[in-house]
Amino acid sequence: MSKHVLVVDDEPNIVLSLEFLLEQAGFTVTTTDNGEDALAAAREQRPDVVLLDIMLPGTDGYEICQTLRDDPELAEVPVIMLTARGREIDREKGISLGADDYIVKPFSTSEVVERVRRIAGEGG
Template structure:
């Protein structure tokens, strides 16, 4: 993770197309390699398969919640170096505490400012490579 010259890989787990399109655009502009999965069900398998540097994880997903996915990633020692930034439209303090307690590296409320998201991505990825 964080090797010089290595493009950082972000997996977007987001079911809303319009948000995913905006995230896709931002990731491309920031120079991250990225891909998207739209449901919670296949997310864990995709994380294990691709070992992304960071998972941008929506809380409210069809089939399996972002909280469950976060918890399963944190329970898998092979995925210890995968960073997780959770995002939710229900950005209450309680939601944030729950996400961080389950092992998320960051938590951002939707709708978010692109500058705020960019700063959080950099913070988490910089910490991972330090």
């Protein structure tokens, strides 16, 4: 059974490329473009990994990460933050809120796929 990845980003080109590459790598992918839908999808589908943008309409990625960590049923779901915020203080904030990894945009899509594989426990 393939691992399930929830991609949360409001940039359609990023979502399309990540969805395509992750599916090619054998993952099942669900996408959302805002925080409220991301939380609903996470609760409904229990993904194996969440790829999470920080700057989203409505609820930002930091708040989503914190909400996931506070939910006993989702607290263990790995979160990889994808963001244009590359300052060390932003990275530290993401990690302190419970993100398992932090990738700065622009990023190599193949690197993202490899990190998802590693975090999902599929080697690499």
